Amino acid sequence: MNEIIEAQHEAIKEVMQVKEVVEHFERLQKKGRNWRCKCPLHNENTPSFVISPTRNIYTCFGGCGSGDAIKFLMHHLKIDYIQAMKWLGDFYHMPVDETTPRTYTRPTIAKRAPAAIPPVQYIPKDIFNKTLTGYADNNFVKFLLTLFEPRVIESLLEKYYIGTSRHYPGAVVFWQIDELFNIRYGKVMGYNPETGKRIKQPFEQINTICGAILKKCLQTQQEAPEWVVKYEAQDTKPQCLFGLHLISEDLNKPIAIVESEKTALVGSIFAPDFIWLATGAKGYEKYNRQGGINEVPELLKAKFRQLAGRKVILFPDLGAVEDWQELAKHLQDIAAVTVSDLLSTIAATYQLPAKSDLCDFLTSVPARRELIETYKDALRDQAPQTTAEGWVIWEYFRDRGLRDCDRIQAHKEIIESGYFNNQSIRSNAER
Ligand SMILES: [Zn+2]
Numbered sequence: 001m002n003e004i005i006e007a008q009h010e011a012i013k014e015v016m017q018v019k020e021v022v023e024h025f026e027r028l029q030k031k032g033r034n035w036r037c038k039c040p041l042h043n044e045n046t047p048s049f050v051i052s053p054t055r056n057i058y059t060c061f062g063g064c065g066s067g068d069a070i071k072f073l074m075h076h077l078k079i080d081y082i083q084a085m086k087w088l089g090d091f092y093h094m095p096v097d098e099t100t101p102r103t104y105t106r107p108t109i110a111k112r113a114p115a116a117i118p119p120v121q122y123i124p125k126d127i128f129n130k131t132l133t134g135y136a137d138n139n140f141v142k143f144l145l146t147l148f149e150p151r152v153i154e155s156l157l158e159k160y161y162i163g164t165s166r167h168y169p170g171a172v173v174f175w176q177i178d179e180l181f182n183i184r185y186g187k188v189m190g191y192n193p194e195t196g197k198r199i200k201q202p203f204e205q206i207n208t209i210c211g212a213i214l215k216k217c218l219q220t221q222q223e224a225p226e227w228v229v230k231y232e233a234q235d236t237k238p239q240c241l242f243g244l245h246l247i248s249e250d251l252n253k254p255i256a257i258v259e260s261e262k263t264a265l266v267g268s269i270f271a272p273d274f275i276w277l278a279t280g281a282k283g284y285e286k287y288n289r290q291g292g293i294n295e296v297p298e299l300l301k302a303k304f305r306q307l308a309g310r311k312v313i314l315f316p317d318l319g320a321v322e323d324w325q326e327l328a329k330h331l332q333d334i335a336a337v338t339v340s341d342l343l344s345t346i347a348a349t350y351q352l353p354a355k356s357d358l359c360d361f362l363t364s365v366p367a368r369r370e371l372i373e374t375y376k377d378a379l380r381d382q383a384p385q386t387t388a389e390g391w392v393i394w395e396y397f398r399d400r401g402l403r404d405c406d407r408i409q410a411h412k413e414i415i416e417s418g419y420f421n422n423q424s425i426r427s428n429a430e431r
Contacts, residue, residue, distance in 0.1 A: 008096045012088045013070075018058050019051045021069040021091065024125065025076065025181065039064055041075050077180055078248040087180050093119050120238045121230040123175075123183040123209060131163025131173045131186075131209075138162075139170035140262075142193035148269060156265055160243060167212040168205045174261040176280070177245040179306050184238045187261070187280065188212050196262065196359075208237075241303055243268075243277040247310070250275070254311040255335075259320070263359035267315075270362055274313070279303070304331050312337045317357040318347055 019035055022028065028035040028051065039049035041064040048061040059066040064075070073084040089096035135141045135157065141164075144153045156162070163173030168190040176185035190205025191198055199205040207215070210228050217224045231237070242261050256274035258264050264278040304312075312335045316324035321344050328337040343352065343361060352361060 005096060008089065008094065009085050012085060012092060012094050012096070015092050015094070016056075016069045016088050017053070018056055018069040018072060019053050021072060021088070022049075022051055022058060024091070041072075079180070083180075090119070090180075090182075120182075121227060121234060122238060123186060123231065124227055125183065127209065127213075128161070128163070128175060128183045128186070131165060131175075132157075132161060134164035134166075137170050138164040138172055139193040140172035140189075140191040140196075142170070143191055143196035144265075146194070146196075147266070152269060156269065159246065159268070160261075160265060161245075162265075165209075165212060167207060167215070168199070171205065173209065174242055174278075174280075176240045176242050178240045179244055179247055181245055182238075184240050186210075191262075239280070239303065240306075241277040242280055243275065244306060246275050246277075247306060251310075254313060255307055256313050256315060258315045258358055259317050260357060260359070263315075263357050266359045266362055300327065301330060301334065304334050307335045310335050314339045315342065315358050316340070318343045318352055318355055 019028070022035075022037070022040070026037040026040050026049075028037050029047070030036075031050070033052070033054065035051040035053070036047045037049050038044055038047045039060045039062050041049075041060060042062055044062050049058060049064075050061065051058045057066050057068055058072055067075075069088065070081065070084045073079060073087055074081065077084075077087070079087070086096050088094075140162070141153060141157070144156070148156075161175050161177060163175060163186070165171040165173050165188045167188045170193065171188050171190050174187045174189070175183055176187075178184055186209030188207045188209060188211075189198060210231050213228050214224055214232070216222075217228075241257070243264055247255065253273065253275045256264075256267060256271070256276050258267060258276070258278050259280075261278045261280065264276040267274070268276040312331070314324045314328060314337060316339060321339060321341055325339050328339050331337045343356065343358065346352070346361075347356070
């Protein structure tokens with residue numbers, strides 16, 4: 001490591017406070033001199049995670065041990081030392097960057113060195129946390145309930161941090177959370193609870209979380225919060241791919257990318273062998289409007305940069321294959337990107353309406369058995385082995401009018417029934 005970066009790391013270590021860092025993720029309770037919360041590093045019901053501000057360390061009495069802010073970040077975010085230092089650099093406005101040497105040097109360090117680059121304004125955690133509730137009124141969740149068992153939906157809501165907003169009646173919030181758990185963007189949308197389609201009449205129900213807050217401020221004649229003003233003043237909003245926070249979950253899993261959040265969510269249930277992300281339809285249309293993807297590859301590339309070295313499969317909506325192939329070309333130097341033509345291949349056979357997406361197909365097309373027989377091999381080449389199987393399971397349960405998507409139970413029943421008598425699938429399930 002070069003000397004500049006080493007000096008920057010040292011400077012950050014001087015100012016970093018484990019309490020401040022943990023507080024970014026968890027609500028802390030004061031307990032004597034110390035602070036306490038449920039351990040963010042393991043699952044527990046009673047808080048056994050204690051922070052000592054005087055010693056500047058945390059200790060988990062539930063078995064995770066102790067450490068400083070760096071160790072906490074490495075464990076909590078599943079990142080390495082260098083990434084943890086980058087995170088802290090962002091957090092304390094002391095960027096780690098070898099191209100711009102800082103003035104601070106090892107022996108004399110000013111606490112909280114002023115930021116050389118204006119820090120990115122993210123969305124505060126409490127704003128985000130407040131939306132993680134109200135699911136009984138959430139029309140998007142109601143739609144999911146027509147497809148899946150509540151417990152399947154519950155884990156989906158937790159995994160992707162789906163929120164609820166009153167901005168439109170029963171509106172959903174799709175949060176864009178990055179791999180370091182910064183809340184970068186919030187999209188508020190209205191869905192029809194029966195069809196799962198977005199509401200576009202009499203007006204299109206779509207806004208950002210900041211747009212929603214500003215509108216409320218206007219109606220109640222209140223001043224906009226300072227962070228919203230700062231956020232909105234940014235030329236480029238700090239957007240990222242929807243689901244990006246999940247990419248470190250399993251580094252061997254390929255990444256599936258679709259346009260809409262809904263498709264990513266539904267896809268993650270049917271084919272959990274991928275990590276499902278969404279570009280967000282709006283973002284993509286914007287690139288097209290600005291004169292084709294060729295014109296703004298840098299903006300777009302930035303969104304994909306965290307996927308470096310991963311296997312990525314794009315699943316375009318029907319009619320968008322060429323656009324996405326163009327997009328894939330720009331991404332080749334970042335990751336191994338392939339474009340699936342699954343939907344266009346089957347469109348005629350299954351009479352898919354124009355602009356159908358993978359979710360429409362997964363949730364409405366009949367005769368899936370035949371499809372699976374036909375495309376099983378192709379699917380397996382394109383994806384890990386169990387993808388085709390995931391669809392079979394889904395069909396099996398749908399045939400019986402059940403919503404259940406529990407894969408283990410489904411495996412068992414399918415194998416016992418001899419319904420899908422395929423050696424490779426069976427050995428998969430028994431593994
Ligand atoms: Zn623990």
